[in-house]
C-alpha cells in the first residue's frame with residue numbers, strides 16, 4: 001500500500017488519478033463528500049476539525065489539520081512524543097484556542113458556542129490537575145454539580161462511577177493521597193458524570209493497572225455501543241489496534257494517515273505501519289559505556 005498516497009488523501013490533496021474509488025484513508029466524512037443528505041451532519045460527525053493550526057510564539061506545532069471523527073466510533077489518535085496530539089485535543093475540546101481553523105462537536109462550533117459544545121463532551125486532559133483536597137466522591141460530585149445536574153442524580157451516578165472504577169473503598173480518601181492510576185480513574189469518572197455524547201481522553205490508560213484498564217475498556221465499549229463516541233490518544237499501538245475501530249497517525253503537527261484501523265494497517269500491524277510512516281528509528285549498537293564492567 002502506498003503510504004505517500006495515504007498521506008495525500010488525509011491532507012485533502014487527493015490526486016486526480018485516484019478518482020476511480022474512495023480514497024483509502026479519507027478523513028472527510030460522507031457529508032463532506034456530498035452524499036446522503038438524509039442524516040444531519042451534526043449527529044453523524046462527533047467531531048469535525050477544519051484547517052486547525054496552533055502556534056506557540058512563532059513556532060507552529062499543528063499545521064492546518066482536517067479530521068472527522070464519526071459518531072459512534074472508538075477513535076485512536078497516535079503519534080510520537082511532541083507530535084501535537086495534546087495540542088490538537090485541547091483545541092478540539094475548548095481548552096486551547098486555535099491560531100486558526102475551526103472545530104465543531106456534533107455540529108456545534110466549539111469556539112463560537114463553547115458552553116453548548118462543552119456540555120456534549122467529557123474530557124480527560126493530559127497531566128490533569130485535580131482539586132486534590134477533595135475526596136474522590138466529592139470530586140465527582142463537584143463535576144456533576146458544575147454541569148448542572150441535580151444532587152440526587154449526581155449522587156446516584158457518583159456511586160455507579162466509583163464502583164465501575166473500583167474506587168468505592170477509597171471514595172472518602174482525599175485525592176491527594178491517591179496513586180497516579182487512581183487519580184486517572186477519578187478524573188475519568190468526573191469526565192463521565194454528565195453523560196456526555198463524546199469522550200475525549202488523553203492517555204487514559206497511563207499508570208492504570210491491567211484489571212482497571214480492562215474495566216475501563218469495557219465501560220468505553222459499552223458507551224460506544226450505546227451511541228457514544230470515544231477519542232483516545234495513546235502511544236500503545238497494540239491497545240489502539242485492539243480497542244479502536246478508527247485511528248489517525250499524527251507526526252510533527254500533521255495527520256499522516258486516518259481511517260478505519262483495518263484500512264490504516266492493511267496487512268501489517270499498526271505498530272509496523274506507524275514506525276514505517278513516522279520513521280525515526282535509530283540505528284545503533286547501544287551505548288558503549290552502559291552495562292560494561
Ligand SMILES: Nc1ncnc2c1ncn2[C@@H]1O[C@H](COP(=O)(O)OP(=O)(O)OP(=O)(O)O)[C@@H](O)[C@H]1O
Nearest residue numbers: 056061079080081082083084085086087088126235
Ligand atoms: N504551552 C506550550 N508552549 C510552547 N510549546 C508547547 C506548548 N505546549 C506544547 N508545546 C509544543 O508543541 C509540540 C506538541 O506538543 P503536544 O503536547 O501537543 O504533543 P503530544 O503529541 O501530545 O506529545 P506527548 O505524546 O509527549 O504527550 C511540542 O513540541 C511541544 O513542545
